Every structure is written in structure tokens, then in C-alpha cells.
Amino acid sequence: MHVIVCTLTEGAISSNDDVDPAEGGAVSTPQTLGLERELVPGWSTGTITLGCDYNPEQWDEQTWVDDVQLMRELGVDLVAINIFGWAHVQPTPGEYDFSRLDRIIELLHDAGIKINLGTGTSSPPPWVARVHPETLPQAADGSIAWPGGRQAWCPSSPVFRDLALSLVRAMAERYGSHPALAVWHVSNELGCHNALCYCDVSASAFRDWLRARYGSLDVLNAAWGTAFWSQKYGHWDDVLPPRTTRSAGNPAQLLDFRRFSSDALLDYYRAEAQVLRELSAAPVTTNFMVTAHIQTQDYWSWAPHVDLIANDHYLDHRLADPLAELAFSADLTRGLASGAPWMLMETSTSAVSWQPVNHAKRDGELQRTVLGHVARGADSICFFQWRASRSGAEKFHSALLPHGGTSTEGWRSSVELSAVLDRLSGVVGTRVDSRVAMVFSWEAWWAAEGDSQPSSLMRYLPEAHRYHRALRALGVTVDLVAPGADLSAYDLVLVPTLYTLNDAAVSVIAEAAGRGATVLVTPFSGIVDEHDSIRPGALPGAFSELLGVVIDEFRPLAADDAVTLASGGTGSIWTDALRTLPASSTSSADIVDTFVDGPSHGRPALTRRSVGDGSAWYVATVLDDDSVQSLLRRLCVEARVQVTEVGPDIDLTRRTSAEAAYTFVINHRAEPVVVPVGGYDLVSGETVRADEPVAAGAVRVIVERSDHGD
Numbered sequence: 001m002h003v004i005v006c007t008l009t010e011g012a013i014s015s016n017d018d019v020d021p022a023e024g025g026a027v028s029t030p031q032t033l034g035l036e037r038e039l040v041p042g043w044s045t046g047t048i049t050l051g052c053d054y055n056p057e058q059w060d061e062q063t064w065v066d067d068v069q070l071m072r073e074l075g076v077d078l079v080a081i082n083i084f085g086w087a088h089v090q091p092t093p094g095e096y097d098f099s100r101l102d103r104i105i106e107l108l109h110d111a112g113i114k115i116n117l118g119t120g121t122s123s124p125p126p127w128v129a130r131v132h133p134e135t136l137p138q139a140a141d142g143s144i145a146w147p148g149g150r151q152a153w154c155p156s157s158p159v160f161r162d163l164a165l166s167l168v169r170a171m172a173e174r175y176g177s178h179p180a181l182a183v184w185h186v187s188n189e190l191g192c193h194n195a196l197c198y199c200d201v202s203a204s205a206f207r208d209w210l211r212a213r214y215g216s217l218d219v220l221n222a223a224w225g226t227a228f229w230s231q232k233y234g235h236w237d238d239v240l241p242p243r244t245t246r247s248a249g250n251p252a253q254l255l256d257f258r259r260f261s262s263d264a265l266l267d268y269y270r271a272e273a274q275v276l277r278e279l280s281a282a283p284v285t286t287n288f289m290v291t292a293h294i295q296t297q298d299y300w301s302w303a304p305h306v307d308l309i310a311n312d313h314y315l316d317h318r319l320a321d322p323l324a325e326l327a328f329s330a331d332l333t334r335g336l337a338s339g340a341p342w343m344l345m346e347t348s349t350s351a352v353s354w355q356p357v358n359h360a361k362r363d364g365e366l367q368r369t370v371l372g373h374v375a376r377g378a379d380s381i382c383f384f385q386w387r388a389s390r391s392g393a394e395k396f397h398s399a400l401l402p403h404g405g406t407s408t409e410g411w412r413s414s415v416e417l418s419a420v421l422d423r424l425s426g427v428v429g430t431r432v433d434s435r436v437a438m439v440f441s442w443e444a445w446w447a448a449e450g451d452s453q454p455s456s457l458m459r460y461l462p463e464a465h466r467y468h469r470a471l472r473a474l475g476v477t478v479d480l481v482a483p484g485a486d487l488s489a490y491d492l493v494l495v496p497t498l499y500t501l502n503d504a505a506v507s508v509i510a511e512a513a514g515r516g517a518t519v520l521v522t523p524f525s526g527i528v529d530e531h532d533s534i535r536p537g538a539l540p541g542a543f544s545e546l547l548g549v550v551i552d553e554f555r556p557l558a559a560d561d562a563v564t565l566a567s568g569g570t571g572s573i574w575t576d577a578l579r580t581l582p583a584s585s586t587s588s589a590d591i592v593d594t595f596v597d598g599p600s601h602g603r604p605a606l607t608r609r610s611v612g613d614g615s616a617w618y619v620a621t622v623l624d625d626d627s628v629q630s631l632l633r634r635l636c637v638e639a640r641v642q643v644t645e646v647g648p649d650i651d652l653t654r655r656t657s658a659e660a661a662y663t664f665v666i667n668h669r670a671e672p673v674v675v676p677v678g679g680y681d682l683v684s685g686e687t688v689r690a691d692e693p694v695a696a697g698a699v700r701v702i703v704e705r706s707d708h709g710d
């Protein structure tokens with residue numbers, strides 16, 4: 001049985017009574033995570049927490065009893081309930097009925113299982129739309145999102161908020177001090193379906209947000225550049241969300257609407273959290289969606305408001321390299337947690353049911369993907385969901401307990417996974433080592449992919465993924481950091497397509513180079529200010545001086561075009577007509593590579609400028625994957641960052657504490673690989689030599705400098 005230790009320094013929950021540190025129980029030192037509350041390191045557990053969503057509303061009570069018994073057998077520590085419970089606990093407007101929720105909570109509590117308690121507000125019951133149709137969200141073209149799915153509510157609706165907060169209050173009053181309560185789970189995946197609402201209520205909230213940001217219409221008009229295209233506003237009521245137009249919209253309006261929409265849901269989250277904190281001392285969080293297909297929340301601004309960073313991640317087979325995206329998402333989630341351990345609040349044991357083709361996980365893939373998250377900082381692994389649904393939209397989604405029950409392959413994989421997690425108790429609380437930072441920005445993602453850009457082929461996330469993927473293949477772990485974050489711990493700093501950033505963030509990047517770091521900037525970075533207005537002076541405005549280059553013109557490529565570089569590498573999508581500043585200038589760069597054909601032939605393709613004790617590199621095209629890798633190899637040598645050439649489909653990371661170091665090697669390939677790490681392997685329970693190949697599909701977690709931690 002996994003044992004949860006969850007201790008708030010404020011002392012409300014202390015459920016670590018049955019933990020024996022000699023058996024791997026975490027000896028916790030309270031620390032500040034830069035969050036509103038202090039916690040013991042992350043979500044502190046004696047072992048890696050195993051958890052799941054449970055939707056018992058679908059089952060009869062005898063099934064609950066059987067389920068809880070099986071949960072104990074599997075070693076489930078933490079169960080998320082009431083995530084979609086609203087229709088059950090408030091079946092009609094004037095009536096709360098907690099009887100079934102009471103019983104399931106008691107059953108779990110009696111079994112020693114902790115609760116991740118949903119406030120239940122994610123999806124309102126059908127009566128909410130009938131009685132309060134004004135709470136339904138509207139798309140940009142004015143169409144209404146009707147009930148019948150989930151999350152059919154407008155984030156800015158005061159009516160919805162009142163209804164939801166009444167429920168939250170009732171929940172907190174009833175369960176806020178329950179000894180089984182480990183963490184509050186506000187709503188669910190806020191913004192998954194309803195992040196952008198264009199209704200009149202949202203329009204009015206958007207205007208309030210703009211008033212607070214700009215103070216006056218004059219300032220707003222200047223920020224949005226409304227002097228162009230006759231868009232100048234003379235009355236606040238004329239300002240609208242960026243509803244469907246016949247032409248391109250105003251990019252600054254679009255960007256602010258993105259900001260507003262992220263803030264509106266954050267404000268909603270905070271309203272729920274405030275009620276919970278008034279009435280309960282349990283930590284409060286919500287599940288983020290740090291993933292390639294959701295971009296609506298700026299989680300850098302959300303992170304300080306949760307007591308524990310929790311993320312939902314599912315392999316996305318619509319992408320070219322789903323495993324590389326998993327690694328990216330896990331690194332970014334760790335960035336949101338400021339390096340502290342975090343919780344994988346949802347993932348799947350096998351197939352999901354919302355992609356065009358829902359791939360089952362192959363042999364061992366469950367273990368490899370889960371340990372991929374642990375390798376990058378997760379200390380808790382939870383699944384959607386416990387028991388596969390027989391009805392409804394997710395009946396083909398995998399679960400810890402598949403339709404066929406305990407005689408299935410799926411159940412056996414769940415049991416094996418639980419046993420492996422048990423062996424990794426020592427990993428809990430350790431931190432991932434990295435000397436490389438990548439600056440990541442949701443704002444740059446929104447703005448770079450707006451209307452009317454030089455090329456719609458220039459996409460933000462693929463460029464960040466490309467560099468991250470190449471470093472993963474070089475066995476180098478990357479920390480994802482916010483623009484403006486402290487870079488002093490890093491020797492190599494990557495700045496992919498940071499189209500918009502503010503002056504403070506520019507200075508931090510320049511200072512990193514001056515202090516000795518190697519900095520690499522990739523195309524379409526530093527172009528505009530925070531209002532999506534071109535920065536004054538030579539392009540790229542934010543970085544021209546640091547990089548010692550000027551872009552005379554963007555010269556993007558057609559979808560099937562490529563350009564050749566003197567080094568033999570190729571570029572696609574983008575070229576800059578780049579030149580270096582004259583050698584006499586104080587800020588001049590060396591030309592490292594040149595375009596030999598294409599619209600920018602003869603112009604520099606790669607430059608390097610020495611800056612203080614470090615350097616600033618610029619690449620003026622979207623390099624092919626091999627060229628990205630050779631460039632990064634070179635930069636790692638310059639920055640004295642260790643490279644281990646593991647190639648694609650291998651994860652190699654290290655988690656350390658003062659007492660121990662754990663090296664994770666995950667071989668996602670169908671053939672054995674040699675990764676030069678030997679020692680005691682917690683997964684197999686054997687000592688392995690560094691030159692012994694890691695078997696096809698195998699995972700090793702090598703522990704050093706301590707006993708075996710088990």
C-alpha cells in the first residue's frame with residue numbers, strides 16, 4: 001500500500017501517522033515554493049502516489065464496495081471524486097443531497113484512501129441552462145454552446161459564479177475538515193472547452209479588464225494601434241471581444257482577449273479557492289493542461305495560485321513525436337512548479353477516446369510513459385479513470401480497471417505499474433538536474449500565430465519542440481522557464497520564436513550572455529512589444545544589439561521549399577535577409593553559416609557574437625532536425641554542458657537530493673541500446689553494468705550514493 005503524507009505547515013492536515021521513514025517515508029523539510037501557502041516538498045508522499053479519478057455516480061453501491069477493495073489491492077493512495085458530481089449533489093435548484101457522496105467518502109476513508117475532492121462545479125446540471133440560459137457560452141460567431149456535453153458555462157457569468165460558489169461553500173462546510181481530505185480539486189481542467197467566450201457578459205467583463213489595464217480609451221487606442229483601419233474607439237461600449245469579422249482582426253485586441261480570457265478563468269479559480277481556504281485548511285489546486293493542443297491559459301500567471309502544481313497529460317498521436325511532446329510537457333510542468341515535484345493528475349493506462357484514432361498503449365508503454373513523467377519531476381501519478389465507463393462519451397477510454405475486470409491484460413499492467421512505483425520511494429522529493437533553460441511563453445505562442453503574419457507556416461510550439469526534442473536526443477535535460485525568470489543557474493539558454501516579450505525579459509536574457517551563458521535565439525523572436533507593435537529600431541528590435549545583427553526583411557518560404565546552408569544543412573519555412581553589424585560597431589557578430597540558395601542566398605544563416613563572458617547566437621531559418629542537433633552539440637561544448645548521445649526515443653534524466661541521485665533511462669525503442677549508466681537498478685532490483693544494453697522497451701532507475709531506497 002502506498003502511504004500518503006500530506007502535511008501543511010499551517011498544520012491542518014496531518015495524515016502521516018502511519019509512515020515509517022525506514023520504509024521509505026519521506027522525511028520532509030518544509031519549504032516555500034513561491035506559492036501562496038507553504039507545503040512540505042510538493043505533494044509529499046512516502047512513495048510515489050498512485051491515484052485515479054473515480055466516478056462512482058455511474059455504479060451501484062455494491063460496486064463501490066468491490067471497487068474500494070480492489071483499489072486497496074492495487075495500492076491506490078488517492079482518489080479524485082465528485083469531479084462531475086454537481087447534478088447528483090444538487091439535483092434541483094433548491095436541494096442539496098450529499099448522502100451518496102458521504103457514503104463513498106466514508107468507504108474510501110475506512111479503506112485508508114485519501115481524497116482529492118472535486119468541488120464538482122466543472123459541469124453544471126441541465127437545470128442550470130434551463131433556469132439561467134444566460135450562463136451558456138458563445139462562440140466568436142455568436143453561436144451558443146448548448147448543454148449536453150460538459151463545461152457549458154461562460155467564465156465571466158456572475159450568475160454561474162454565484163451558483164457554483166454556493167455549491168463550493170456547501171462542499172467546504174461539509175467536508176472541509178474531513179480526515180480523508182488530502183487536496184481540493186477546483187472544477188476540472190478549467191478552460192478545456194469554454195476558455196474563450198464572446199457573449200455580451202464576457203464583452204462587458206473584457207471592457208472592465210481593459211479599463212483596469214489601460215485606464216483610458218486614449219491609452220487603449222494607442223496600445224491597439226486603432227489609428228489604422230478606422231478602428232479608433234470613442235466610447236467604451238464600442239469595444240468588443242474579437243468576434244467573427246470579414247477581414248483580419250486587430251492583433252492587439254486578439255492578444256488582449258487571450259490575456260483577458262486566461263485571467264477570467266484564473267479569477268474564477270481564485271474565487272472558488274477563496275471559499276475553500278476560508279472554510280478548510282486542505283491545500284487547493286486544479287488540474288492544468290500543459291499539452292500541445294490547449295493553449296488558452298497562461299499557466300505562468302496561474303502557478304502562484306495553486307498549492308500544488310498538477311497536470312493532465314495524454315499521449316497525443318496526432319503529433320509526429322508524441323513521446324517527445326510528453327517530455328516537453330513534463331519539463332514545462334516542472335517549470336511551473338519552480339523545479340519542485342508535481343502531480344500528474346490525469347493520464348491514461350492505454351487508449352483515450354477523443355483522438356481520431358485512439359491508439360492502445362503497446363507492451364510496457366504504460367510503465368515507460370508514466371516513468372517518463374517521474375523522470376521529469378512527477379511524484380504522484382493519477383489516472384483517468386478507475387473503472388471504465390459502460391455508457392457516455394468516454395466508454396471506450398481505458399481505465400485502471402478495464403471493462404473485462406481483473407482477468408485482463410490491462411489490470412495486470414496496472415498491478416505491475418503499482419509494484420514498480422513502490423520501488424521508487426526514494427525518488428520522492430528529489431529534483432531534476434538541468435543546466436539548460438528554454439524560455440517559454442504562452443503570450444508569444446498566442447501572438448506569433450495571430451492573423452496577418454509574414455508566414456502562417458511559422459508556428460510557435462513546433463519550433464520550441466524541435467529544439468527540446470534535439471536536446472533530449474543528446475541526453476540533455478531542459479528546464480522551461482518564463483520570460484523574465486532568473487537565468488543565473490543556466491549555462492545554455494534557448495530562446496525559440498519569442499515573438500513578443502517585454503523589456504525586463506530582454507534584459508534578463510542579455511545579462512545571462514554577459515555573465516557567461518551561451519544564448520541561442522531562433523527566428524521571429526523579439527519582433528514586437530507586449531502590444532504586438534513592432535519594436536522601434538532595427539529588427540529584431542529586442543535582440544538586434546545583443547545578437548549584433550539586423551534583419552532587413554523577412555523572406556519566408558513556400559510550404560514545399562527548402563534552402564541550403566554552406567555547412568550542408570537545410571532550412572525551411574523561414575529565412576531572414578540578415579546582415580551583421582559592421583565590424584567597427586561595438587555590437588558585431590561573426591558569420592558562422594550562410595544561405596547558398598533561396599531568397600536570402602549569400603546572407604548569414606547563423607551568427608555568433610561574443611558578449612561579456614558568454615555569447616549570443618542567432619539562427620535565421622527553421623533548421624532541419626539534424627542541423628538543430630549539430631548546432632546544439634556545438635553550443636553544449638561551448639557551454640560545457642555534458643552531452644550523452646542517446647538519440648531519439650530515449651529519456652535520460654537525473655533526479656537528485658543531498659542524499660542520493662537517481663538516473664532514469666527509458667528505452668522507448670524496439671531494440672536494445674547502450675546508455676552508459678550502471679549501478680543498482682531499482683526497477684529490476686539488479687545491479688547492471690554501464691556497458692550492458694538496456695533491453696528494448698525497458699526502464700532503468702539507477703540509484704547512487706545511498707542504500708537502495710527500498
Ligand code: GAL
Pocket residue numbers: 188189192312314346348352353384394397
Ligand atoms: C480530461 C478530463 C477527464 C477525461 C479525460 C479523458 O480532459 O479532465 O475528465 O475526460 O480527459 O482523457
